[in-house]
Amino acid sequence: MLEVYFQKAKLNEVIEQLIRLLRVYAPVLKGAYHEFAQIKTASDADLGFQNTRLSPKGLFHPHLERMFEFSLAKGDPQASILREVPKDYSPSVILGIRPCDARAFQVDDVNFDTSVVKDPWWVERRKSMTLVGLACNEPCSTCFCTTVGTGPFDTNGLDAVLVDVGDGYVVRAVTERGEELVLKLGLKDLVPDEAAKKAEEQKVSAEQSLGRLFDTEAIAKRDSAELFNAGFWEEVQFACINCGTCTFLCPTCWCFDIQDEVSGEQGERVRLWDSCMFPLFTLHGSGHNPRSQKLQRVRQRFMHKLKYYQDKYHQGVACVGCGRCVTQCPVNIDIRSVAQLMSASCIC
Amino acid sequence: MNRGAAVYANSPGDLFMEEFEVNNPYLPYPVRIDSVVTETEDRNLKTFKLVFLNPEDEAKFSYMPGQFAELSIAGLGEIPIGIATSPTEKGFIQFTVNKVGKVTTHLHNMQAGEIMGVRGPMGNWYPWDLLEGKNVVIIGGGFAFTTLRSSIIYMLDPANRPKFGDISVVYGARSPGLLLYKDELAAWEARDDIHMHITVDGTNDPNWKYNVGFVPAVTKQKAPSSENAYAIICGPPIMIKFTLPVLTELGFPPDRIISSLEMRMKCGIGICGRCNIGTEYVCKDGPVFTLEKLAQLPNEY
Numbered sequence: 001m002l003e004v005y006f007q008k009a010k011l012n013e014v015i016e017q018l019i020r021l022l023r024v025y026a027p028v029l030k031g032a033y034h035e036f037a038q039i040k041t042a043s044d045a046d047l048g049f050q051n052t053r054l055s056p057k058g059l060f061h062p063h064l065e066r067m068f069e070f071s072l073a074k075g076d077p078q079a080s081i082l083r084e085v086p087k088d089y090s091p092s093v094i095l096g097i098r099p100c101d102a103r104a105f106q107v108d109d110v111n112f113d114t115s116v117v118k119d120p121w122w123v124e125r126r127k128s129m130t131l132v133g134l135a136c137n138e139p140c141s142t143c144f145c146t147t148v149g150t151g152p153f154d155t156n157g158l159d160a161v162l163v164d165v166g167d168g169y170v171v172r173a174v175t176e177r178g179e180e181l182v183l184k185l186g187l188k189d190l191v192p193d194e195a196a197k198k199a200e201e202q203k204v205s206a207e208q209s210l211g212r213l214f215d216t217e218a219i220a221k222r223d224s225a226e227l228f229n230a231g232f233w234e235e236v237q238f239a240c241i242n243c244g245t246c247t248f249l250c251p252t253c254w255c256f257d258i259q260d261e262v263s264g265e266q267g268e269r270v271r272l273w274d275s276c277m278f279p280l281f282t283l284h285g286s287g288h289n290p291r292s293q294k295l296q297r298v299r300q301r302f303m304h305k306l307k308y309y310q311d312k313y314h315q316g317v318a319c320v321g322c323g324r325c326v327t328q329c330p331v332n333i334d335i336r337s338v339a340q341l342m343s344a345s346c347i348c
Numbered sequence: 349m350n351r352g353a354a355v356y357a358n359s360p361g362d363l364f365m366e367e368f369e370v371n372n373p374y375l376p377y378p379v380r381i382d383s384v385v386t387e388t389e390d391r392n393l394k395t396f397k398l399v400f401l402n403p404e405d406e407a408k409f410s411y412m413p414g415q416f417a418e419l420s421i422a423g424l425g426e427i428p429i430g431i432a433t434s435p436t437e438k439g440f441i442q443f444t445v446n447k448v449g450k451v452t453t454h455l456h457n458m459q460a461g462e463i464m465g466v467r468g469p470m471g472n473w474y475p476w477d478l479l480e481g482k483n484v485v486i487i488g489g490g491f492a493f494t495t496l497r498s499s500i501i502y503m504l505d506p507a508n509r510p511k512f513g514d515i516s517v518v519y520g521a522r523s524p525g526l527l528l529y530k531d532e533l534a535a536w537e538a539r540d541d542i543h544m545h546i547t548v549d550g551t552n553d554p555n556w557k558y559n560v561g562f563v564p565a566v567t568k569q570k571a572p573s574s575e576n577a578y579a580i581i582c583g584p585p586i587m588i589k590f591t592l593p594v595l596t597e598l599g600f601p602p603d604r605i606i607s608s609l610e611m612r613m614k615c616g617i618g619i620c621g622r623c624n625i626g627t628e629y630v631c632k633d634g635p636v637f638t639l640e641k642l643a644q645l646p647n648e649y
Contacts, residue, residue, distance in 0.1 A: 067374055070422040080422040080463040081378045081401075117617045117632075120372050224626060228646040255621030258374075258614045262423045269374075269422075274614075274622070281622050282612050285427075285448035290611070290625075290649050300648075304624070312627040 002173040002182055005191040011169070015042035015095070017185050022130070023092040025059055027052055036094065047096050047134060047164070055251030055324060056101050057108070059094060060125045065271045067121075067258070073265040082269060087121065089128040093181065096134040100143075100320040102157030103150040104251035105131075107320065110313050111254055130177050133158040137202045139210055142323030144336055147213045149316045152206040163199040170199045213336050216317050218343040220310045227307055228299070232341045237298035239331040244275035246325035246333075247301065252318045255281070276300050302338050373617050376420040376465025377405040382440060383460050389525030393491050394456055395432065395444045398466060409469060411435055412476060413498035414608060414636050417468030418616045419443060419455065427451045428613040428631070431469060432494040434501035436508070441466065444494045444528060470616040471635045474499055474580055474606060483513040485572040485600075487591055489520050489563050489583025493528050495608060496582055500536065509541060516572040520547040520563040520587075524556055545570045564590040567598075574599035580606045592639070602640035609635045609649055625649050 006014060018024050019039065026045035028037040033053040039045050068082035094102075105126065112122035136143070136152035145151050155161050159178030163170040170191050173179035191199075219227075247253040257274035260267055274281055277298075282291045291297050309318035319335065326334050379398040387393040396419075400406040409417075411431055418426040427449075433442040447456045458464070474495075484503065488496045496519075503512050517536070521527045527546065537544045537558075547559035547566045559566050563583065572579075579600050581588060588607065595605055611623035611630040618632030626645040628634060637645075 072423055080465075082376055082420070082422060082465060084372060084375065111619055111621075114618075117373055117619065119619055120374075225644075225646065228626070228648075254619075256614070256619075258426065258620070260423050260425050267423045271620075274620070276621070284610065284612050285452070296648065300624075303626075304621075308624065308627045 002179045003191050004171045004182060004187040005168055005189045005195055006171065006187055007168045011047070012042035014185060014187070015039075015045055018093060018095065021181075021184055023090050024095055025056070025092060026095040036097070045095065047162075049096070050138075050140060051098050051101075051322065051324075053324070053328070054249060055104065055322065056094060056097055057104065057251050057254070059129070060105060060122055061108070061112075061254060061256070061273075063273050065121060065256075066268055067271055068269040070267050070269070071265060072262065072267055076265075085268070087124065089124045091128055091130070093130045093132055095132050096162070097131055097158075098136060098322070099133050099152060099154040099156075099158065099161070100136075100145045100150050100322045101251050102131050102133050103145075103154060104157070104320045104322075106157050107252045107309075107316075107318050108254050110315070130159045130181055131157065132178070132181070133161045135161055135163045135199075135203070135206075137164060137206055139206055140323055140327075142326040143210060143321055144213050144323065145321035146207055146210040147336075148216060148319050148321040150320050152210070153203040163202065165195045165198040165202070168195060170195055214339040215343045216306070216310070216339075219306050219317070219339065222307070222342070224303075224307060224311065227342060228303065230341075233295050233299045236302070236333065236338055236341070237295040240277075240294060240298050240333055241331060242277045242279075242294055242297060243330060244277040245328050245330065246335075247275040247277055248273065249324040249328055251320060251322060251324075252305070276304070298333075302335070302342065305335075306339055306342055371408070374467070374615065376418070376426075376467040377409065378402070379441075379464055379466050381458055381460050381462050381464065384458070387444060387528050388491075389523075392447045393444055393528065394447075395442055395528075396455070396458075397440050397442050398464070399440050400466075401463070406439075409441070409466070411469035412473035413502045414473030414495050415469040415471050416495070416616075416635065417441075417443070417466050417470060418613075419445070419451070420465030420467055421451055421454055421458075422465070424451045424454050426467065426614070426616075427455075428470070428616055430495040430498075430608070432497050434498045434505065436502055436505040444491065444497075446491050467616065471631055472633070474608075474636055475578075476502075479578055480511045481513065481576075483573065483575070483577035484515050485577055485579040486515070486517045486519075487563060487567060487579060487581040487583070487595075488518070489587040490522070490526070491528060492582040492584065492608075493519060496580065497529055497532070499580065500542070504536075504539075504542060513576065514543065514573075515541070516543040516545070516570070518545045518547065518563055518567050518570060518572075520549070520561075520566065520583075522549045524548050524551050524553055543570075543572075562590070563587050564594050567591055568594045571598060574604070578604045578606060580608075582608050602643060603638050605639040606636060607639065607642070609637060611635075611649065 027034045027049045034049040036056040066085045112119040155174045159175045160173045255274045256271045283289045305318045378401040382397040382399045385395045416430045420426045429443045614620040616631045618629040623630040
């Protein structure tokens with residue numbers, strides 16, 4: 001695949017060119033944190049970021065999705081009949097997404113895009129977006145991507161990747177779509193030997209800095225019922241306050257609620273992110289709740305990510321090791337420790 | 349894994365699933381309420397007969413007994429409800445709804461002629477391919493008799509009746525006034541190709557001519573044979589809990605005891621994430637499970 005190089009001094013020019021071609025989402029510093037947002041000018045983007053506080057999942061699965069609209073007006077022959085809300089699927093690019101976050105979309109694809117059921121909004125946005133990643137030269141202390149089958153230079157979820165080599169960027173196309181974009185940008189400079197060497201060294205050093213913290217295969221092999229009934233859940237759930245921060249930030253947490261909102265005679269059906277941490281998530285109309293206890297909800301989150309997902313889809317865990325839940329949990333629950341408990345061959 | 353899906357594949361429902369590829373699976377078909385019947389003396393259960401506004405939608409809504417649908421009321425939301433009609437009944441679909449929360453309470457106040465929506469059909473169904481050539485024992489309690497009504501109508505259809513052996517039904521409610529579909533129950537009682545065992549927990553009615561007793565006790569007393577038979581059981585958890593040992597005693601193995609589960613649902617198509625039991629989504633991989641399958645899943649339902 002195509003591999004080119006450009007000087008850092010040329011970055012803004014490249015981004016401006018991108019903006020002329022496509023709608024561009026990039027990391028933008030807002031307050032104390034970065035987040036992915038649409039940029040109108042190159043100077044809005046800040047590639048000198050570690051990672052965004054919120055994952056970019058909202059670009060495909062927005063926090064609030066307007067699904068349908070309807071009228072409730074008396075006498076309106078179309079009253080109470082739901083209509084699709086028009087969507088804008090203009091071709092877009094996400095610039096600077098981290099490899100783990102891009103890989104997360106593939107983890108979620110098996111949920112939204114199956115052979116029998118397709119979520120139209122997810123599928124259309126996935127089609128419309130080109131993912132240009134930024135390799136991680138210096139992973140955080142809370143990152144564990146290599147343990148869960150991805151990595152700081154993993155290109156599996158990407159169309160193209162940028163590697164920051166100090167004075168410039170090495171650009172590698174990964175897919176046809178990525179290659180097409182690189183060609184459209186008019187980037188032609190060959191990668192200098194030094195830059196190629198540096199990129200490779202950075203990859204090795206970034207991967208070595210991460211290590212392997214637990215064994216996902218061991219969790220796959222464990223008996224599900226035995227794990228479900230394990231004694232350690234009591235300890236794991238003790239401090240949890242069911243705030244839902246972990247699920248909100250997580251790039252692979254896709255659960256949602258559907259609600260109707262009415263204003264006057266007009267209404268909308270919307271979907272909103274929901275969380276398995278909340279008791280209402282599973283409360284039956286009868287009052288029965290299969291996960292009424294905090295322990296059951298905490299266990300569900302970890303079992304879903306690390307065990308059920310593996311058992312159902314046979315393609316690894318539903319975690320990409322971004323570490324957001326680790327850094328943002330107000331009571332310091334650490335998925336790495338939980339995974340270690342789950343993967344231990346003996347839990348006595 | 350996904351045994352339910354594997355066992356019940358290659359059935360007509362697959363056709364509707366393919367429809368999902370072109371249609372927005374969250375968009376309800378518009379329907380008109382054709383009639384509303386109050387089923388029980390406590391007025392908590394009503395049956396809604398719905399007719400599709402667009403006739404082509406009825407063809408897309410191709411279902412099998414045991415499946416459910418999301419009933420949609422614009423401005424209030426959706427509720428997952430078992431389909432009470434059988435695919436052999438054409439031109440309409442029916443749902444019997446218990447008044448429980450916001451959507452169902454509103455629905456109970458709706459009248460014939462009003463417009464609402466239906467999304468589906470959803471989930472798997474009773475394993476009709478496996479049930480062919482077998483005796484079928486149906487055990488129901490309370491208002492969990494809706495998809496069982498669908499099943500009975502389906503099996504009694506002249507085109508289908510020869511495919512099944514003996515059909516036995518144990519159906520119980522707390523009192524005679526709480527039984528669903530009373531006219532149909534009486535008509536089935538009069539037939540000789542279905543063995544009906546209607547029962548109530550208790551009654552003061554001197555004219556009550558059927559059984560008195562809880563469903564597990566009546567099942568034990570009537571002792572339907574497990575020979576070449578499958579049992580389908582739906583009802584309140586307490587009824588199921590005490591009936592399962594009776595079925596085991598009668599010789600039904602776990603893979604021949606079939607049940608249907610309820611769960612809080614939103615999407616109904618296995619995407620929104622809330623109705624799982626372990627690896628299985630009740631809305632998509634269920635709601636129909638064998639006791640054998642349930643035994644492999646976490647006890648969280």
